[in-house]
Amino acid sequence: MQVEDRKEGDVLVVKVLNKRLDAQAANDFKEKMTEYINNGSPLIVLNMSDVDFVDSSGLGAMVSVLKLSGGDGQLAVCGTTERVARMFKLTRMNKVFSMFEEESEAIDALSQ
Amino acid sequence: MQVEDRKEGDVLVVKVLNKRLDAQAANDFKEKMTEYINNGSPLIVLNMSDVDFVDSSGLGAMVSVLKLSGGDGQLAVCGTTERVARMFKLTRMNKVFSMFEEESEAIDALSQ
Amino acid sequence: MQIEDRKERYKRIKLVIASNLEDVSLIGIVINKLCSSIPLSDTDSYQIELCVVEAVNNSIEHAYGNEKGHEVEVIFTLYPDRLIVDVCDTGKPMDQECMEQKDVSPLEIDSNDLDNIAEQGRGLPIIKAIMDSMTYKTQSGKNCLTLKKNIWS
Amino acid sequence: MQIEDRKERYKRIKLVIASNLEDVSLIGIVINKLCSSIPLSDTDSYQIELCVVEAVNNSIEHAYGNEKGHEVEVIFTLYPDRLIVDVCDTGKPMDQECMEQKDVSPLEIDSNDLDNIAEQGRGLPIIKAIMDSMTYKTQSGKNCLTLKKNIWS
Ligand SMILES: Nc1ncnc2c1ncn2[C@@H]1O[C@H](COP(=O)(O)OP(=O)(O)O)[C@@H](O)[C@H]1O
């Protein structure tokens, strides 16, 4: 599980570099994100533009991170590929996560 | 094994529609081509532009057809994809068959 | 695979991995490619990949309890009008209850009630939502989840 | 597949088809995709696909004499620095001679002497020309041709 991070004002932008957020990557993803949250980054934009596969374990890990972060005022998701967006729709996760096409929109939304 | 044929002057242009000219298709290919030759089409252009895989059985079938047709004054090959052209080179078949990029060049060459 | 006359035309390939989550992506990549070369659309191929990956994960996590060194078999059979994928293991069989309860409804949620949104339990509902049928059978120590998708061509 | 500790990191998937030429293209498509997702170049992926298809055809045609109802196994193992593909059957073993004679030289031909250009016998020479090594072993009724390709990454 590889991620890349940078600060934009108060917002931490975390880009997932793995192509697959699946059962193998889920735990590692959860641990990495938990570390960010525990290290005092309450506002996080998750850039998923490199991820082209998410399964129910990956989704579960994202839900767990969302809970830990304190909800969708604290965590926003951007750049999901079409197939991943479809998976979010199927599982109603598009209503649970704040989702944006562009990273800049997601940063703006959390910065307000 | 599917082919499409049409006449251009004295030349019969045969286009292979299968994507694979492999061990499964080889015999059928040989039979179809033999029929063309026996039915009095001595000048044949074989358009391979739809074929993206040829194995040694497919190649063997082509050699057998070339022999039956009477040699490379009678049979020309055109439109091989890059990967198939590479396979012809590896097996020196680029020196055995008259090969052309464009169908029109192959037709011209046999029409002379 | 049994010896059989092919009365009905089909193509078949069996994929086998060890019960190791690291290798599941290989199954996913292969199933996706097999579907797209039928050809199915990118969306259909991805969705079938997802279902097969969910089923394989379940075999590893639930049937084998994440114990390494077992095998998960995926048998891909393409008929003229339908695709059948069997996902088989030799671990602990699934309770029939799990199959029956898992209707499409568990995907419905109250998106305002974050605390009550589950982190698990979406595998079988996803499969039910995407495939045309899903059946489960245990026979002489081998458990197979059979997924069917009709193909309109 | 044996139970084993993964001391050296690798990914492995086994592909199985019946001894039926109709299903060989499935193996080809899958091997090509697995290679391109390593990632290898299109050319390398195609060439490895070609080698594996040649080996599978040989198992069906020579080891099983085109008799249906047997199995051909292809085991794809990706190590950090090399790719190993085993193609296995339980048919008639190959003469060691066939392996040894088939140097790259049979691909050399006199292109002016059409009558003497062979219609067969290019499978093993093609494999030898493309792969970094090719070995053949028979053990307790199972014959495996092992192909190795080094990976530069
Ligand atoms: N292949 C299987 N073998 C045994 N039990 C299974 C299998 N697949 C599913 N189950 C059972 O059904 C339950 C629901 O599965 P699923 O919907 O995929 O969600 P999850 O895997 O996240 O728990 C699992 O928790 C498990 O108890």
Ligand SMILES: Nc1ncnc2c1ncn2[C@@H]1O[C@H](COP(=O)(O)OP(=O)(O)O)[C@@H](O)[C@H]1O
């Ligand atoms: N898997 C195999 N089992 C038994 N014999 C084999 C096998 N592969 C190759 N051979 C033998 O080696 C010979 C050369 O094989 P190859 O170079 O692939 O050419 P071809 O298959 O066109 O004859 C075959 O004719 C056969 O006698």
